[in-house]
Amino acid sequence: TQLLEQSPQFLSIQEGENLTVYCNSSSVFSSLQWYRQEPGEGPVLLVTVVTGGEVKKLKRLTFQFGDARKDSSLHITAAQPGDTGLYLCAGGKYGNKLVFGAGTILRVKS
Amino acid sequence: EPEVTQTPSHQVTQMGQEVILRCVPISNHLYFYWYRQILGQKVEFLVSFYNNEISEKSEIFDDQFSVERPDGSNFTLKIRSTKLEDSAMYFCASSRYGGTSYREQFFGPGTRLTVL
Structure with a gap:
């Protein structure tokens, strides 16, 4: 069974602070996708990383795929209240399904 | 920007009834x-579909579930006899690439199914 463990489960920080969310597995994935999900809505794709060691930046968000392609991190610099939401990581293999983590609920207070 | 759409947004049904959830990839x-996604739980894979065939399904996807692409645009999920535990958000997703390429999946807004 492939599992993706996300940590922390919940994060509450002040505006302007930096934070990192982690996604870890004992399995190797061919890709790792990060989504953001609002209550009652579908996951919205933020980024996909596919190469071990790959780093992608999306404005204040930095995504990294581990060298062994078993883990990933999402780093947010100078968090803003608009970053509040549920962040999900999902691992894919050369197949079909995505395996999702349980998510990290981020709350940024102004 | 193209997006996945789903209808209805909310479906309420009685236990034992059939429901069809619709998606336009x-x-x-x-x-x-x-x-x-059951309330408060992880998003769980049910089934994938390519070239008019199921390519992979999970243990959740038992004989009560079926999928179909009845025309060139719609993709449906049918639950033949709903159970209370089928109450969940159901998400449709689509991707362009396959084979040995990674598959970047784009999700619809979901259908909330409530079984009474």
Whole structure:
């Protein structure tokens, strides 16, 4: 069974602070996708990383795929209240399904 | 920007009734998926579909579930006899690439299924 463990489960920080969310597995994935999900809505794709060691930046968000392609991190610099939401990581293999983590609920207070 | 659409947004049904959830994937995508998310739990894979065939299914996807692409645009999930535990958000997703390429999946807004 492939599992993706996300940590922390919940994060509450002040505006302007930096934070990192982690996604870890004992399995190797061919890709790792990060989504953001609002209550009652579908996951919205933020980024996909596919190469071990790959780093992608999306404005204040930095995504990294581990060298062994078993883990990933999402780093947010100078968090803003608009970053509040549920962040999900999902691992894919050369197949079909995505395996999702349980998510990290981020709350940024102004 | 193209997006996956789903109807209805909310479906309420009685236990034992059949429901059909509908999805219109992104037009040039070839791979289609259904996932579900029970309230407060992880998003779980149900089934993937390519070239008019199921390519992979989970243990959740038993004989009560079926999928179909009845025309060139719609992709449906049917639950023949709903159970209370089928109550969940059901998400359709689609991706363009397949084979040995990674599959970047785009999700619809979901259908909330409530079984009474």
